[in-house]
Amino acid sequence: MTLVKEAPARPAGKRPAAAPAGRRGRRRENLAGYLFMSPWIAGFLLLTAGPMIASLYYAFTSYNLFTPPRWIGLDNFTTMFHDPRWQKSVEVTLKYVVVATPLKLLLALGVALLLAQKRRGEGLYRAAFYMPSLIGASVSVGFVWRALFSDDAIVDRTQKVFGIDVGGWIGNPDYVLYALVALSIWQFGAPMVIFLAGLKQVPQELYEAAEMDGAGPLRRFWNITLPMISPVLFFNVLLESIHAFQVFGSAYVVSNTYCGPADATLVYTCYLYQKGFKEAQMGFASAMAWTLVVAVALVTAVLFWSQKKWVHYEEAAK
Amino acid sequence: MGTSRNVERRTILKAAGASAAVLGLAATTGCGGDGGTSADGTVTIRYAWWGGEPRAIAIKKTIALFEKKFPKIKVKPEFTDYEAFWEKFQTQASGGNPPDVFQNAVGFLRKYDKRGVLMDLKSQADSGNLNLKNFRNGVLANGQVDGKQVGIPVGANTMSLVVDLKAFKKAGVAPEFGWTWDDYFAALQTIQDKLKIAGDTGYFSIMYLYDLYLRQHGKAFFTDTALGFTEDDLTQWWEDGYKRVKSGLVADPKKIEQVKPKSGLSAGLAASEFTWDNFSIRYEGEGESDYGLAPIPTTDGKDTGQYLGSLMLSAFSGTKHPKEVAQFIDFMVHDPEVGAIMGYDRGILATTEQYDAFTPTEATNKGVKAYEEKVAAEGVLGKITPHPSGADVIEAAFLRIGGEVAQGKTKPSDAAKTLFSEAKAAFAG
Numbered sequence: 001m002t003l004v005k006e007a008p009a010r011p012a013g014k015r016p017a018a019a020p021a022g023r024r025g026r027r028r029e030n031l032a033g034y035l036f037m038s039p040w041i042a043g044f045l046l047l048t049a050g051p052m053i054a055s056l057y058y059a060f061t062s063y064n065l066f067t068p069p070r071w072i073g074l075d076n077f078t079t080m081f082h083d084p085r086w087q088k089s090v091e092v093t094l095k096y097v098v099v100a101t102p103l104k105l106l107l108a109l110g111v112a113l114l115l116a117q118k119r120r121g122e123g124l125y126r127a128a129f130y131m132p133s134l135i136g137a138s139v140s141v142g143f144v145w146r147a148l149f150s151d152d153a154i155v156d157r158t159q160k161v162f163g164i165d166v167g168g169w170i171g172n173p174d175y176v177l178y179a180l181v182a183l184s185i186w187q188f189g190a191p192m193v194i195f196l197a198g199l200k201q202v203p204q205e206l207y208e209a210a211e212m213d214g215a216g217p218l219r220r221f222w223n224i225t226l227p228m229i230s231p232v233l234f235f236n237v238l239l240e241s242i243h244a245f246q247v248f249g250s251a252y253v254v255s256n257t258y259c260g261p262a263d264a265t266l267v268y269t270c271y272l273y274q275k276g277f278k279e280a281q282m283g284f285a286s287a288m289a290w291t292l293v294v295a296v297a298l299v300t301a302v303l304f305w306s307q308k309k310w311v312h313y314e315e316a317a318k
Numbered sequence: 319m320g321t322s323r324n325v326e327r328r329t330i331l332k333a334a335g336a337s338a339a340v341l342g343l344a345a346t347t348g349c350g351g352d353g354g355t356s357a358d359g360t361v362t363i364r365y366a367w368w369g370g371e372p373r374a375i376a377i378k379k380t381i382a383l384f385e386k387k388f389p390k391i392k393v394k395p396e397f398t399d400y401e402a403f404w405e406k407f408q409t410q411a412s413g414g415n416p417p418d419v420f421q422n423a424v425g426f427l428r429k430y431d432k433r434g435v436l437m438d439l440k441s442q443a444d445s446g447n448l449n450l451k452n453f454r455n456g457v458l459a460n461g462q463v464d465g466k467q468v469g470i471p472v473g474a475n476t477m478s479l480v481v482d483l484k485a486f487k488k489a490g491v492a493p494e495f496g497w498t499w500d501d502y503f504a505a506l507q508t509i510q511d512k513l514k515i516a517g518d519t520g521y522f523s524i525m526y527l528y529d530l531y532l533r534q535h536g537k538a539f540f541t542d543t544a545l546g547f548t549e550d551d552l553t554q555w556w557e558d559g560y561k562r563v564k565s566g567l568v569a570d571p572k573k574i575e576q577v578k579p580k581s582g583l584s585a586g587l588a589a590s591e592f593t594w595d596n597f598s599i600r601y602e603g604e605g606e607s608d609y610g611l612a613p614i615p616t617t618d619g620k621d622t623g624q625y626l627g628s629l630m631l632s633a634f635s636g637t638k639h640p641k642e643v644a645q646f647i648d649f650m651v652h653d654p655e656v657g658a659i660m661g662y663d664r665g666i667l668a669t670t671e672q673y674d675a676f677t678p679t680e681a682t683n684k685g686v687k688a689y690e691e692k693v694a695a696e697g698v699l700g701k702i703t704p705h706p707s708g709a710d711v712i713e714a715a716f717l718r719i720g721g722e723v724a725q726g727k728t729k730p731s732d733a734a735k736t737l738f739s740e741a742k743a744a745f746a747g
Contacts, residue, residue, distance in 0.1 A: 064747055065412030066433040084736070151576035171575025173725050257401055260718065261575045262727040277405045279711050280412075281747060 058286040065280050076287035086288070088263050089271040096177060096267060097244040100184040105236055108188040112195035113225075126196070133189030141183070142253025146170055149179040149254075173264035176255065180265060183250050191236040198232030199225070230311045238303050245296050248273070268292055359390060361642050366396040367421035368403035373663050380656045384649050391642050404710070411435045414636065418643050421664075422469050422632040424460055429707040430632075436468040437633040442644035443467070449648055452670045455694060460628045460702055469630030470647050473665025476624050476693055477526055478595040479612040482605075485589040486612075489513055493612035495696055499531075502615040506567040509589050516569035519582035519591040522559030523720025525713045526627075527592045529703070530614055531555070533623030538703035545712075545741050546703070549734045556723045556730035563724050571724040580604050594627065595689050596665045599682045609682075611689040622698045629664040666690050708744030715740045 034041075059076060061069035080086050115125055135141055149155050151168030159166065169175040206224050215223065226233075248269040251259055259270040268288070276285030355361050367377060374397050381393045396417055398406060404426070410416045416435060430436050442448045450458060453471065461469030481493065489512045491505040506517025521527055529539035538546040562568040569588040583591040584605030590612070601609040614622040631650060633643045650656055657672025662683050667673040678684045693699060719737050722728040728736070 064433075065408060066435075151573055167570075167572055168576045171572035173727055256578050258714075258718065260721060261571065262722040262725040263718070277408070278714070279744070279747060280408055 055286040055289060058283050059290050060287075061283045063281075063283040063286075065282055069283065072283070076284050077291070080284065080287055080291065085263065085266065085271060089266045089268045092177065092264070092266050093245060093247070093268040096181065096184075096247060097241055099178075100181040100247075101237070101240045101244050103181065104185045104188050105191055105233075105240060107185055108191040108236070109195050109233075111188065112192045112199055113221075115192075115196060116199040126193070129192055130189035133187045139249070139253050142250055145179060145183050145250070145254050149176075149182075170254065171261055173260075173262040176261065176264045179254060180247070180250050180267075183254070184244065184247070191240060194232055194236055195229065198229040202228040227312045231313060234303070234307050234311045238300060241299060241303070242296055245292065245299070355638070360392055361390060361639050362392040362394055363419060363637070363639055363642055363646060364394045364396060364417040365419045365646070366403070366407070366417035368398055368400045369421075369663075370399075373397075376659050376661070376663060379659050380650065380653075383653070383655055383659075384646060387649070388642075388645065391646065393646065411634075416634045418634050418637040418639065419631055419646055420634075421472075422630045424469075424627060424630075424702065424705050425709040425713060427461070427463050427469055427632075428705060429710065431463045431466070431468050432707045435635060436463075436466075437635040437637065437640065437643070438466040438468060439470060439633060439644065439647070440467045442640060445641075445644075447641050447644035447648065449652055452652070453668055454666075454670060454673060455626055455699065456701075457626050457628055457668050460626070461630045461632075469632045470651050471628035471630050471668040472651055472660070473596070473662065473668050474626040474628045474690070475594045475596045475665035476626055476690060476699070477530055477592060477614055478598070478689060479590055479592055479614060480583060480598050480601060480609055481590040481612045482583060482586075482588075483608040483610045485509060485513055485515070485607065489589070495613045495692070496619045497613065497615055498619055499615045499617060503562070503567065506562070506589075510566055513589070515586070516566055516588040517590060518562075518568045519574055519588040520559075520563075520568055520571060520720075520724055521592050522556055522568075523717050523724065524592055525716040526594075527614075528552075528555060528716070530623035531617075533700065533703070534617040534621050540704050540706055540709060542704045543706050543745065545738065549731075549738055552734040552737065553731045556720065556733055559720070560723050560726070560730060563726075568724075571721060583609070594665075595686050596662050598686060599662075602682050611685055613693075620698070622693075622696075623700065624693060624698055625700045625702045627665075627702065628668060662686050706745060708741070708747055711744040711747070712737075712741050715744070 058069055060071060060073055062072050062075070063069035111129055115122060115129070119125075147153055149169040151171065153168065156166070156168045166172055166175055169179045202225060206228070207220055210220050210224055246269060247267050251265040251267045251270050252273070255261070255265045259266040259274070269292075272285050272288045272292070275281045275288065365377075365381065367373070374395075377397075378395060381395060385391065385393060397403075403421075407416060407420065411430065411433070422430075422436075427436070439448055440450075443450045448470070450467065450470075455474065457471045457474045458467075460471050460474075461467055479493065486492070486505075486509070489505075489509045491508055493502075493505065509515065509517040525539060532538055532547055532551070537551070540546055559568065563571065569582050573587050574582040577585040577587065581591060581601065581604065582588050584601045584607075586605065586607070592614075595611055598609055598611055614624060616622050631647045633640070633647065637643050652669050652671050654671050654675035657667045657669075657675040660667070660672075661676055662678065666687065667676055678687050715737055719728065719733045719740075723730055723733045
């Protein structure tokens with residue numbers, strides 16, 4: 001009996017070595033995986049993790065690149081919080097984030113709503129609206145922006161037609177930041193595509209039912225679309241605000257590499273760059289970098305906490 | 319599974335090979351410095367400078383000339399614009415890998431001397447690889463720091479007032495040596511009254527001009543280690559400046575900002591601009607009027623506070639080829655052919671050999687030559703004042719904070735306070 005019972009457990013030689021070789025095979029497979037990943041891992045350790053740890057250390061030192069870093073404890077942070085230019089850079093950045101992010105998302109959502117409807121040539125429209133996101137980070141666009149918003153350029157002339165005369169935005173400390181905001185809004189393509197994907201997921205029967213109940217377009221948007229795409233909205237808010245906190249290229253190019261006039265476009269990263277690479281205060285710059293990391297982490301945490309109140313996931317319905 | 323075992327081994331090997339290759343690549347790119355000596359004894363040195371395209375073209379010609387005369391030395395050029403140059407240089411130098419020879423200016427001498435980057439070229443002069451004679455008007459002293467010769471001047475320049483000749487003529491203003499600041503501001507008023515444009519582009523945020531003004535009053539912008547003036551001095555200077563922006567004598571800073579990188583003068587926003595005399599060549603290219611050089615206004619009708627500044631060549635203290643580097647610098651500052659190629663691009667040629675070898679033919683260069691000869695003849699040239707470590711950072715701060723004053727964003731007294739606190743940090747850095 002026992003022999004008979006054992007026989008089916010080992011069906012004659014076909015898979016006899018399966019168990020031990022399987023474990024070895026898996027280990028082998030893992031090894032191959034790690035080997036394939038090793039360039040990335042090496043890159044991560046050498047180019048990301050290493051420098052990050054080094055910069056965390058430098059944040060507590062005085063370091064001018066030439067003489068060895070000198071441990072000064074929290075001095076960089078206390079100097080930083082008392083530095084009027086640092087305060088200005090925080091102010092400018094917050095202003096940028098608070099103005100640019102909602103406007104960009106509003107436009108992205110608006111256009112996504114239009115493009116979600118079936119119409120001829122929709123692919124073309126989507127591509128056209130997405131295009132600026134692809135080239136938006138380039139330096140050349142920064143130059144184009146300068147040309148558009150300068151004195152007596154197209155924006156200025158158009159304004160004058162309506163009787164508004166500010167003499168170009170680029171040189172005016174009160175307006176130049178909004179030129180950057182405009183540049184950010186212009187690149188609404190990426191969040192738009194995500195919104196579009198979200199809108200396509202909303203079940204059509206919800207709208208049909210609502211329509212039968214006599215709900216108008218606004219009501220349908222408010223009571224169906226918005227709750228249904230709230231996870232996507234949350235994702236976009238999160239991504240775009242993190243992105244906005246790190247704005248650099250546009251400020252650097254539009255304002256001739258010095259983030260002015262009168263520090264009007266002195267966004268956080270621009271001041272960090274000046275401290276680090278122009279004034280060689282690497283310790284201070286590192287302290288600034290880590291403060292930004294913490295600040296962005298806090299903002300992210302607050303957003304995640306807030307999602308309980310306004311983001312609706314549809315698990316219960318399924 | 320059985321058949322895939324071989325494939326697996328092969329892929330493992332491939333992956334291993336690929337990773338090794340990537341790591342190897344990283345390792346080789348990490349240290350490009352091989353000392354620059356090849357098997358046949360040819361030495362390669364790196365030469366870096368900042369400047370625009372015309373300068374790059376001219377310098378490359380001079381390098382070719384050098385390589386022809388010194389076939390055992392190869393020169394690798396590196397160049398960028400001014401801003402990028404110093405950011406790159408700082409990183410290279412801190413990594414112990416700066417170029418062997420590089421263009422330098424007085425604002426950076428002490429900074430990099432303090433950090434041990436600059437070679438004292440006296441020793442090379444002593445061993446006969448570099449000639450320290452025949453420099454004009456004592457300009458060699460510009461490259462000295464605490465008794466060391468850390469820079470060799472290639473050219474000399476001095477501050478000047480560049481004027482829009484047509485505008486000045488139309489307004490009937492004729493600047494002359496010995497005119498005073500009052501005369502100057504009266505001239506701006508006349509220009510404004512008659513031509514309805516501003517007279518100046520924003521004189522009060524130019525550190526080197528304020529230096530001249532201070533020198534006219536027996537002070538200077540810098541002492542060896544600090545600022546040579548008081549907060550009250552600067553408050554006064556900026557208050558006057560801002561007043562003139564408000565009254566329209568000085569161009570609207572918002573407009574000046576819009577036309578950058580073009581200058582306010584060549585854009586026709588104002589009729590004059592203070593700058594280094596050899597920069598006047600840019601206005602001809604940029605603007606539509608004719609431009610000429612006028613004297614710096616004085617306080618007492620005599621002393622302009624002027625001195626000869628210069629661009630220099632410096633060498634890296636840790637270079638593997640000090641002799642070749644010295645020979646190269648010697649060639650670049652003394653060879654007549656080099657002088658003829660470079661012209662006044664980096665200021666009036668610093669050595670007599672090169673000065674004599676170049677006769678300017680077009681108006682701008684002729685103007686620069688005439689201007690410097692006139693300045694020298696007037697006997698107003700003084701000695702350059704020190705530029706402590708951090709001078710470069712302070713110059714940028716002066717421009718920035720002066721701009722804030724002009725825009726009405728900062729009160730002159732607060733602005734002066736800010737500059738002093740930033741200067742303190744810059745000296746300490």
